Amino acid sequence: MPKYGSFIRTSVALAIAGVLAAVAVGGAGAAPAKKQDTTLTGAGSSLIGPALAIWQPLYGAARGVTVNYSAIGSGAGIAAITARTVDFGASDAPLTPDQATACNGCVQIPWALTATVPVYNVPGVPDTKLKLDGPTLANIFLGNIKTWNDPAIAKLNPGLNLPSTNITVVHRSDGSGDTYVFASYLSKVSPDWASKVGAATSLSWPTGVGGAKNAGVAALIASTPGSIGYLSDAYTLQNHISKAQVKNAAGKFTLPSINSIEDAAQLVKEVPADNKISLTDPPADPKYAGAWPLSTFTYIIVPIQTAKAHDIKNFVSWVLTHGQPPIKKLVFAPMPLVVVKAANKTLTQIHS
């Protein structure tokens, strides 16, 4: 099978070289009529949005293909590819059974690895100084911990001068992959959360206020002293929002970084046929001592049969190889080899 895959990739590369050569030979005389065929349109995850913004010009320069992308949220991206109004969808949460059925012959391919992170606005507590653990985080979002100077938070932050301000929980109001990652983590560390709330892209929140998209959550956090929420890590880099340290199962406080996400990704030993992988809350093994417990793969969702099969396969192969290094600065970690292999294997299923 891998041999077959590499054969496809070689032939695809040859085909591209051929097209490029044809364009070059055509030169100035050739009308740009062919351009229409070399546009890919996608929509979905806002978490992958900043990465796509980096990929678009690079891929355009390397292969002459225009990629349009709208960061409308994972849920909306799934809806868009289900309706086939785009060439690909992107989601941080794998498809639910109902969504997979509705999408009618779609595959999900992991194509980047990054993190969701709790963020806060607590007067007097600087960026990255707040330390939290899973149960405390769950109790805050369940509404059981109501003030910042609660003993449970104070115990984890002996050096901090925590105010008596009320805690305001901020969450996403739209269907979101970040919500899925965050809630999956809380479900693993808090039986209370698992039984009362659970994990999905949209939830029945016990407390708090919803903001639309990452931007809405960021605006609410920035304007509300005493607030806590969660964002895609890439998004916090562009906005000056304080990130919290989270204690992993091995007992270490960590922050999202290339290293801590890679540590969490060691968790992947094999990839199931549907590519559904969860990285949240790695076990208490010293191997995962440095791991960030809210790491996540993010997926591109493509119909198995599509007129643009050729272009999509090229694009995804490029993302899996050349696309990874330039997004490191946005704290997207390199994907483990076993996942890249699985992604390439799934890619071979796509046909026109």
Place this chain on the structure above:
Amino acid sequence: MIDGARPSISKFGLGFLAHDVWNPVLNQFGAASFLFGTALTSLVALALAAPLSMGIALFLTELAPKWIQAPVTALVETLAAIPSVVIGLWGILVLGPVLRNDIEPGLHSALGWIPLFGQPQTGSNMFTAVIVLTIMILPIVSSISRELFLGVPNELKEGALGLGVTRWEMVRGVMFPYARGGVAAAMILGLGRAVGEAIAVTQVIGGFVGIQWNLFNAGDTLASRIAAEYQGAVSNLQVASLIYLALILLVFSLIVNIVAQVIVRRVARKQGLTR
């Protein structure tokens, strides 16, 4: 639409209307909290917009000098032309924080005994949604009312003034009764707008499920819940329930419109005026 909502209708029936749970994880859905949020926000918005727009309409027709009339009329009507998503953004970035920090604490300490004015939380709450809705229905109600006031025959006005009543008495005794039916209809039109507004409300209301009276808390309306969740629905039953919400919204707006028609007719008949 009934077809799309069928799975939800057959699962929850009319109990959907009374149930205030909305849980996509457990597949439990009900419309009660959104019905409540829709009614509360749009009625309070109308209560704020009605006197304001009457004032604007009267000012423009009776009090303002000619050179003020044209620019103010244009300004008010431009308000109606601002896309709701822009008003919503302004609501998140400017209005919400201002209300949260400067207005709501004062209202809470002065009027906190009224359940509507509870403890303020964030800038995204039902009160921000109310103010956004007020701004959106103000131009509709005031420009229709202005037209109606302009339509009051001059002979009636001059006759009243000639009898020696003050200007205010003339407004109350002649203009209001004359325009009453139309003004009531304008307000119900405004209410319809408030009930159906989705985008701007979704941006500022905070998306909280549950029935509670505190305007300074997050809430949700029928339209905003549909706008926020339709594209991200995780199950078929959630999609069906959202369509069910849309169906309720449709019936709700229909009733509002019928009520408007009835009021206009009744007032017209009472006055024996054919306009």
